[in-house]
Amino acid sequence: MDLVDELDTLAPKGCAVALHIRFASPLYKFSTYPEAWQTIYDENAYGLRDPLVFWGVGVLGSARWSEIAMPDPFDILGKAKGHGLIYGAVGSFGKITSRSLMGIARDDRECSDSEIAEAMRILQRMHELAAPPQELTPAMLSALILMGQGYRHTAAAAELGISESALKARLSSARTRLDARTTAEAVRKAREYGFLS
Structure with missing residues (x-):
């Protein structure tokens, strides 16, 4: 089982990962969230307005979505609930100049501490494997x-x-x-x- 599959098993409603965000753009990204939600998210450029993304860029570590008290003027989290992304966790790893973020979602219950810890282990491994070279001469x-x-x-x-x-x-x-x-x-x-x- 590869790391994407491992992460997806922790997230019955899908997951999303953005690796090595540099200059406001990730080196690699993928999502297994419901396709209809991904389309709405991308068409509305919610990545630039998502409170979970703002949290992850500004804070290292992990938190349940319900624990994050950030403004959501576009009601992105509310709209996500309409697609079954009711509970979830976000994780952030790496230096601010090359940060990686992940989200996992469920529709049945809050993510457990052990699920969040395992998701963070997977994010860290993905971050390390996808690391770009430090510099070119x-x-x-x-x-x-x-x-x-x-x-x-x-x-x-x-x-x-x-x-x-x-x-x-x-x-x-x-x-x-x-x-x-x-x-x-x-x-x-x-x-x-x-x-x-």
Whole structure:
């Protein structure tokens, strides 16, 4: 059983996870909440207004939804109840610069302390497994930028004033650090991680 399945077993009405939120956008996210609720949530940009998200961004740890006293002017939690998300818990893990959040929902009862603790263990493991590299060197970044702009190796090396073999070494190091098989994949991952604009 993978971690998503483990988390989902704790949440009869579904779960949602956003991993490594950086620059207001998660690196990875998924939800098993009812599809109708996911559609409403996304169409109304509730992620920008959700009191549970605000709580998770500002506080580390976990809490039952019923324990969180934050304004909900759009009645997001009330609307969620109409889709069976009546009880639940939220968890937050990681540094503010790369925070991960999760929610689990039930329709029958409050989440138990042990269920919340297990959900937090799973969130922490997901956060660790999805961790982006800490940094790329300026040399790696300059090489990836040019490759992302469509330069060929010879032209990129000339633009940087280095040999083609030095350029290839930089790209190889970047691929290793980004766990990418190809330079194109390294450029894509560097963009996703926010290293390239």
